[in-house]
Amino acid sequence: MPELPEAVVMARQMDETVQFKTITSVDIAQPKILNRPVDDLTKTLPQRIIEKVYPYGKWIGLQLSDDVRLMISLGMGGEIIYFKQGETPPEKSRFILHFSDGTGFYITLWWFGYVHLVLPDETHVMTDSQGPNPLTMDAMAFHALLDKRKGAIKSFLLNQKRIRGIGNFYIQEILFRARIHPLRPIPSLSTAEIDQLFQSIHSVFNESIDLDSSWYEQDFFGNKGQYTLENMSLSFKEGDLCPKCQTQIKKIKTGSTSQYICSACQTL
Numbered sequence: 001m002p003e004l005p006e007a008v009v010m011a012r013q014m015d016e017t018v019q020f021k022t023i024t025s026v027d028i029a030q031p032k033i034l035n036r037p038v039d040d041l042t043k044t045l046p047q048r049i050i051e052k053v054y055p056y057g058k059w060i061g062l063q064l065s066d067d068v069r070l071m072i073s074l075g076m077g078g079e080i081i082y083f084k085q086g087e088t089p090p091e092k093s094r095f096i097l098h099f100s101d102g103t104g105f106y107i108t109l110w111w112f113g114y115v116h117l118v119l120p121d122e123t124h125v126m127t128d129s130q131g132p133n134p135l136t137m138d139a140m141a142f143h144a145l146l147d148k149r150k151g152a153i154k155s156f157l158l159n160q161k162r163i164r165g166i167g168n169f170y171i172q173e174i175l176f177r178a179r180i181h182p183l184r185p186i187p188s189l190s191t192a193e194i195d196q197l198f199q200s201i202h203s204v205f206n207e208s209i210d211l212d213s214s215w216y217e218q219d220f221f222g223n224k225g226q227y228t229l230e231n232m233s234l235s236f237k238e239g240d241l242c243p244k245c246q247t248q249i250k251k252i253k254t255g256s257t258s259q260y261i262c263s264a265c266q267t268l
């Protein structure tokens, strides 16, 4: 499932490739991914220009002319792939956008996904209600975000309404590098630990972005990213050793999720 690094890389590639292109038509094979009737999209999208493509948490936002937005979420195993003039999108495409120069992109979905059309002055609840982008905030804002919050740090960081873009894959490495146990109550975190956590989010995400994000997602051109498990210091295997202290890694339950930790480096 894409997280912020995958969205950053995808949005950057899309922006470089389709910015200022004019939409001519749209094919929709799966209306349930939409937030409104198919007709609304087939009427609204043609003749609109892609002004900007940007990451929004785990989502991709397309800013179109006349203040229209298209918000895309891929879920697990979904893809957004560019096609050149003369190329035909595959049968499995759920949504296809065609541009006036014969190029376009198609979306395939494996599990679930959304393509939402947001008209001027409309609110898009699923994204507009999300918390700040961790990569564009400063450490002071991050401290303020955690101020007076209760509950465990992991569930806070995974809650998109609090902070957007962190998911189950990167959270393990983020918490390990900060030496913080996932179930630590937020009020128990010291100023230094919160600083470390903030640094850790930035270092993990930026490392992945520099490597075109994770190997398990395809980019806009169908290529896989270069960020693999080898780039993570803590492995996803019980019994492997912590690279810092050589303690055996163990898997623990963290509410509805689970993850690997070093119980010596990450104490409760």
Ligand SMILES: [Zn+2]
Pocket (backbone or CB within 6 Å): 242, 243, 244, 245, 246, 247, 262, 263, 264, 265, 266
């Ligand atoms: Zn350790």
